[in-house]
Amino acid sequence: MTQPRNYGFEEEAGMLKDAARRFFGERLPVDRLHGLVATDYDPEGVAPLRWDPAIWDEMVDLGWTSLAVPEDAGGLAMPWVAVAGLVEEAGRAALPAPLLTTLQTTALLRHLGPSATSALEEIAGGVAATVVCLNAGGCPGPGSLRASDGRLDGEAWFVQDAGKCSRFLVLAAEEDGAWGLYWTSADAAGVTIHSDAIVDLTRDQARVQFSATPAERLAGDGLQLWRAAEPELWTLLSADMVGAAEWQLQTTVEYAQQRKQFDRPLGFFQAVKHQLVDVMVAIDESKSLVYSAACALDHEPERRRELALMAKASASETAGFASGRSVQCHGGIGFTWECYVQLYFKRQEHSRRLFGDAATHRAEIARILIDRDAA
Amino acid sequence: MTQPRNYGFEEEAGMLKDAARRFFGERLPVDRLHGLVATDYDPEGVAPLRWDPAIWDEMVDLGWTSLAVPEDAGGLAMPWVAVAGLVEEAGRAALPAPLLTTLQTTALLRHLGPSATSALEEIAGGVAATVVCLNAGGCPGPGSLRASDGRLDGEAWFVQDAGKCSRFLVLAAEEDGAWGLYWTSADAAGVTIHSDAIVDLTRDQARVQFSATPAERLAGDGLQLWRAAEPELWTLLSADMVGAAEWQLQTTVEYAQQRKQFDRPLGFFQAVKHQLVDVMVAIDESKSLVYSAACALDHEPERRRELALMAKASASETAGFASGRSVQCHGGIGFTWECYVQLYFKRQEHSRRLFGDAATHRAEIARILIDRDAA
């Protein structure tokens, strides 16, 4: 298959991205975000859930949960490049709401065929969902989570925005060594959500325990489906990191323009200027790869895994680099709680190690490019 | 055992180092070096041997080949820290003479006990020698070189300064799976020296072929002895790289002080200034490790391998980094044949991959520090 010259990023994708930037700019400017997630903090405690469900409801009203849902399940079936554009803006806003997890869940459900239609319809209708797939090592695969006779038992780790989502898509081992994907509710019987005390203030995360929890088995081989959906999960997460990194860059550039030392704006000094240029260069690398990967999801299945791995490996490095430089170039003020850069620093450090880190992903790219394993 | 507070770098070591710097400054200033090694060059040819044997003879007269030789073989038995100081100065001068190879050969011979006394006496008397130990992959170990009945057959690779040395210390496989070290002459029967066309202008290198060449078997297990002497080989080579890197730094700093662009000396610009500071920092890391390793050779056998690996891993990185920055910060002039930085650039690129590169050495350090393999 082929990739269109403009990534297939058409007018409606541009309108969506613009609308998202306006929406977040109005509803969640960074001072409001700081007030929302960074008040009454205890570094040794477990954070209470800090977000504004009303903003989420507005996003649902705008139809953003239905964007990636197929038409036959009541969705808009927008191309992934358009969805990536939206997620980039959500990352730029460091959005504390389950948009990314819901879109990722949608991506996984889309690999499941007709058995997922009713779950997708729920999402199109505005239900927030997240994937429940990782073991204590942060990988999909052998852990304590088991399914038997439509009941789930055991626990899963690192469940993103668990406290904000009402539906879980659960990867569980079955009795015959197979794996299944199960659709269940956060308030189903036997579900216990143990909130993690995480550094990131814009997300919540939990260990989720199941005890004879009823759940609907969806069609197909769970692990294989998970693997098939990884490129979408990685690409969307990377888009979030690219958007957040761009905020970090622009905010730090503004500071370097305004702050004077030695009677010069900070940006006069090449030590600062060149660091910021290097951040920009890193962001652009990741951004081009994100849209290339998203476009491959839409148009070039044979390279989707390779390109999504590249996007994620690049974005993970960019997220870490942009975060460090945003604090360093802000100097003392950047090290304070009141300065907004800390919010993005923590979100990026969280994102970059989710669903595999850069080195892990480069190792897999090596298998594709050097050993020529089928992607 | 213990390490002395001053590395055991006593007054006579300081006098030797000072004398060496003066000697090279007078007899081999860099313009003379350039005239010696960089005239009539054909990039597609094999270089003729370019050096000044008269300078080597003077070094022999100064007693430098006998420094590391034990007293019972007619040498001065100076500590390794003193020898490292001399080699650092030779590196700073990018010396095109077989001092390093002769000192390395001396180090290996010293592990051989009385059987090596006559070879060491030859070196103390001023004979230049080199080790002939590497296979086509650049490692000691299985290759085509074999010894049988006091005769050598086969070939060895990457023999340093082969054209300048009259004695070879050869590591050869023996018939029963054992390895032996053999002492022979460059002009012995059946020796053919195939000069390599190498980038470095301050060294020569060859593939050496033997055909029924008579050689003296020295006592001991060759591979084990080689391994025992590797710390000395690495440390001395690292001292050479540190000295060369210091020349690169100082020369580039002078250029950055003198050269003006935009009505400012180059060094005013942080992009240049901070690169040079980073080079200095890298050199100092390597230099402290070199003297620590040399001191361990003298005083702390249980850490000699670990510290020598650290010195070599660090110096290899420093050599590459200082070389790149020396050319880049010189700008266009640094890219020309007439500019002296090319001589050091090429020597450093050569040195840093000799006897194992930085990554290989870090992998071995990991086995010591993480797996706690005995060093």
Added chain:
Amino acid sequence: MTHPERRDSAEQAEYRAHCRDWLAAHHPGEPPVRLPTSALEIMTDQQMDYLRAWQGAAYAAGLVGCDYPEAFGGGGRSDCQRIANEEMLAARTPYFPNIIGLGMAAPTVLHHGSEELKARLLPRLFSGEDIWCQGFSEPGAGSDLASVQTFAERRGDKWVINGHKVWTSLAHFAEWMILLLRTDKGHKYEGLSYFVVPIAAALGRGVTVRPLIKMTGETGFNEVLFEDLEVDDSYRLDELGKGWQVAMTTLLFERGAGDLVTPRSGGLKSSSAHTTSARAVMDLAQRTARGKGLASEDPLLRDRMVRQAIREEALKEHQRRARVPALIDHPMRLPLQNKLLASELAQDTAALALDVAGPAAGLYLGDEHAPAGGQWPLAYMNSYGITIAAGTSEVQRNILGERVLGLAKSK
């Protein structure tokens, strides 16, 4: 594989078909001599003759300068050079030798030259009959280009030029030079003017070209000395004192950030060509023993090779994204990164290849056992030419910080 033809206009589709047909029938075949990595390093007449013939044939077939006006020897098309370039790359052609003419002189002459100059100079430039070189840098004017001291003194409608230019690639083959010089010593920027100068015709009579030897031991660029060279005022581009602005046009195109796509062929892979790419390093690693296995099995080298592949992929994708306005924040943000990224990528890729090659990395062009014939150490050393020439990496970062990010000027 991606297929670039998707979304061609009708005119573009037809033109693409023409290119493809012509290339299928007229590929110049395997070169009779080893070619250097880039046209800037052409050293022998034999290399130049072969490459000039290729450029002439491609021009005659309409593949060179097709977006330029017909009046000046162009093809009068719009947004088609890109297509010719894509097809030539796909057909693995050799590169064009007149790289400075096509990439810098042609757009500068088009934007700033008189109608007469355009009509006279551009056709022979496109055909490769006239090779061009660039007279910008001087011993005292590198990063600080505006401090050039080469001086033209007015005598009637002539100018008398004295001065010293360096790093002039291809000067020994060049008929023409684009020349930045000073016509007023009182003003740094406003004192500069810009000429085109027929240097081949003046060799030995006011112009001396001397080869400079690179750190690699190769020649390839030159110094050019002007002693009382007389040049007609009609060879001036744009107004007197506007030399700096004209030079900015040249540099914009040099950085690949101009409004015309440079005619560019390439892609020839043969025993006589060398590519500095991640794929080439991977191939080397798969042929190189390391420890008990292959270098391609070493996890650290694999990680580094993939890093290079990622950077390459991103640089390629930048070309595409630069054309999607919704996905860029500043129009010059991607184009102005081109030179910095390409040059540092090449440098790091070559350095990695040397680490892959191990102790054999030091074997050079004349060594029968040198990996890849010694091309990797050559490529590594030459990479410093790229990170230094045409605005060092440090200058590129200043430009990006100032023009794109809006940070205060550092000088």
Added chain:
Amino acid sequence: MTHPERRDSAEQAEYRAHCRDWLAAHHPGEPPVRLPTSALEIMTDQQMDYLRAWQGAAYAAGLVGCDYPEAFGGGGRSDCQRIANEEMLAARTPYFPNIIGLGMAAPTVLHHGSEELKARLLPRLFSGEDIWCQGFSEPGAGSDLASVQTFAERRGDKWVINGHKVWTSLAHFAEWMILLLRTDKGHKYEGLSYFVVPIAAALGRGVTVRPLIKMTGETGFNEVLFEDLEVDDSYRLDELGKGWQVAMTTLLFERGAGDLVTPRSGGLKSSSAHTTSARAVMDLAQRTARGKGLASEDPLLRDRMVRQAIREEALKEHQRRARVPALIDHPMRLPLQNKLLASELAQDTAALALDVAGPAAGLYLGDEHAPAGGQWPLAYMNSYGITIAAGTSEVQRNILGERVLGLAKSK
């Protein structure tokens, strides 16, 4: 293991024996509370009480300030503090809480204070009875320290101080502050003077201390506001208008480059202490699953851990080499690298630990499953305090480039 006692003088050997004996009998034992990574982050009275008692005991035993003159509460020895420090480190003691007093205030007072001030201030500083803090940085004066605006107006033999200091670690425990301020608005450098100010006594009467919260969520430093605080002229150090020179003395000692060794205890390793070291990362890696094995088996992580171990070893060796004149080229070359190296090393080590920890790296102090109790993300964030405070890494590189390499000043 290396044995530092080799080559002790007779006096030093005797003193070392004393330290060793005393420490064997008087180690303060396991702390009753979790201690932060450094004294600058002491948050509770309980922590402070425990640490102050330890410093007082060590002072009483002659282990603190032993190289200072006896007249000012010191031990009157020479080159012995180093030995006490070595022995305290070997005995794994907790650190001293009066870190700013010992490291910065004491040598500054010694070099620039009146005899009366020295006699009055130093003994209580050494014993820890008086904790000290540093009033240098302001909202508008960070890297450009000489632009401080806090102003002292003369009224007879008193000064009236108004201004705003920030990043003042330990201010909430401090009796005294070293204070850089302006006594003349007309001259940037010559308008500065330097005072010691009894801030605890003036709390609520001209001095307000407010905690600042760090990005980690912890407090630990403060802002201090002065409103018409009256201070006696006898609290001035050195002459009026010499504040910048006095501040340079303070900064020299802060960078570990002064002529007196700072009394320093440490080395305590317990469940309640956390070390940012390559060894600690290796230990973490050996406890952390990765793929089918352990993180400590991952070749890329191993390579990075060893890189950190190498940097650590070199930094340690710098202390030794700095004392061998034949092996250094410039007397300040190693001392002035200290702060830059230590801070960037700590940052990179903590970052590496997070990569070793993988997705669990995001679990923080309050999480029961957090690797090392969440100390690694804490250490990583706090590392930016170190690369920013007391001269950012960028400023450190300027200092090294200008003072050691002799390059032109960048500002």
